[in-house]
Amino acid sequence: MDQEFQQGQANAADDGLWQECLDRLAVEVPSQQFGAWLKPLRAQYMPASATVQLLVPNRIALDYIRGRYLERIVGLLNELSGRELRIELGVAARGGAVAGAAGRVVRRPARVAPPPAAAAGADMESLVNRVQADLLAQLDQPPGSEQAHRATQAMRYADHDGEVTAPVVRSNGFESDDMQDGRAHGQGVSAGQDGSAAKPVPSRLNPQLTFENLIEGSANRMARAAALHVAHAPGQLYNPLFIYGGVGLGKTHLMHAVGNQVLRDQPQAKVLYIHAEQFVTDVVKSYQRKTFDALKQRYHSLDLLLIDDVQFIAGKERTQEEFFNAFEALLSKKSHIVMTSDTYPKGLTDIHERLVSRFDAGLTVAIEPPELEMRVAILINKAKAEGIALSEDVAFFVAKNVRSNVRELEGALRKVLAYARFNSKDISIPVAREALRDLLSIQNRQISVENIQKTVADFYKIKVADMYSKKRPASIARPRQIAMYLSKELTQKSLPEIGELFGGRDHTTVLHAVRKIAQERQQQIELNQQLHVLEQTLKR
Structure with a gap:
């Protein structure tokens, strides 16, 4: 009934x-x-x-x-x-x-009469x-x-x-509390043809994602600083801003934070957050209905375009053409463009060179997997948002064992909280270990020092045996240091254990390599990009 x-x-x-x-x-x-x-x-x-x-x-x-x-x-x-x-x-x-x-x-x-567009055909x-x-x-x-x-x-x-x-x-x-109407998102309102107020122009922003609740660490400090600059002075420096990194590292959060800050400072600004797949859908829709003028009007009139996962337009010729036109139109009127991707511009495949060169013309910044201290802070902050005081030792245990991205970190925390609640237990390290036992066993099987050595050797075109040898030319010593750094970052091995797996080297040698590569990663864009590719390869 x-x-x-x-x-x-x-x-x-x-x-x-x-x-x-x-x-x-x-x-x-x-x-x-x-x-x-x-x-x-x-x-x-x-x-x-x-x-x-x-x-x-x-x-x-x-x-x-x-x-x-x-x-x-x-x-x-x-x-x-x-x-x-x-x-x-x-x-x-x-x-x-x-x-x-x-x-x-x-x-x-x-609640309101549906607009005429609601009667669009079923096709x-x-x-x-x-x-x-x-x-x-x-x-x-x-x-x-x-x-x-x-x-x-x-x-x-x-x-x-x-x-x-x-x-x-x-x-x-x-x-729902997840997303209120346009007024809560700073959406502009366009007038209808009869002079009456039409439906709000949606920005598609999540008002909960701001700079204030984004945990800052060395992994995202440069990207956050660049995004903050864009948010307070759109259309000036760093246009376009291209943010790249792996899944679940906070790229989307950063984009929403930029849009929310711009609307806070300029409530009438035309801001749109969109996933690249939706841009593809809009182009398909315009092609079917022959409404490309409306598509251009929608995108070319923006003050800020935030487009997520831009790699999704790869191989789509008409979509890339329309995106190029929108890109040029927005830059010419000093509107700002912020994009995210899973790799840096030159690493994108099946995308026109003229687009890639424009992506690379502004500022390209990476978001890395969060370091230990940042992961601990994220866990404590997320638990606090759930009304739970998470002890630092439990947060440290979870953070030490979940390294890949923020999304998996949140999932691990959710499992621990739920397990403790169901079993009526206080949250402790033994409880966290039991709640995450499947995840921990899978992670321990995924990445080994031997796998890292082989992957790095293949990448730099040296022999795996060179990882254990006493040879010290730069062409071998450098990849060996990188493999040591990745072994420390991606496995649970101690410094002495890593040294033993690299031909019986002393733990101080490993520590020197880890510190050296970590420091140079912050300074050298090319090295950072190489490490990013290696990390993504190892985590697949």
């Missing part, structure tokens, strides 16, 4: 049922998929009717959650509540309806859904893979009209 999604009922998060369910799922589901699919869910629990209503951002999320997670969610909610619950899964749409999981439509009062919606479905197919990659993460991120922000936005959940006037 159809039933309206009521706002006035008790929220499951308030009485703990839905939060307990999420905590259990956080332990079972890989952190990247949990963050992309399950965390954005909003729940309303109505004890009187034994009903839990779950709201998802869009139809693709509904289909994916129904196929992969709904059965488990139902089982957990019944187990935790101790009763048989009715679970309703629906889409919180922009129009006046919430589509149910069983294909029914649950009507709700519309365009079908096209956008096909483009999005291609991304969804990438989730068949291993759960922790870079491809899977990017696909889930793209899907998380896919909305009904093909534009990118963070999930918005509305039910009879209710909006």
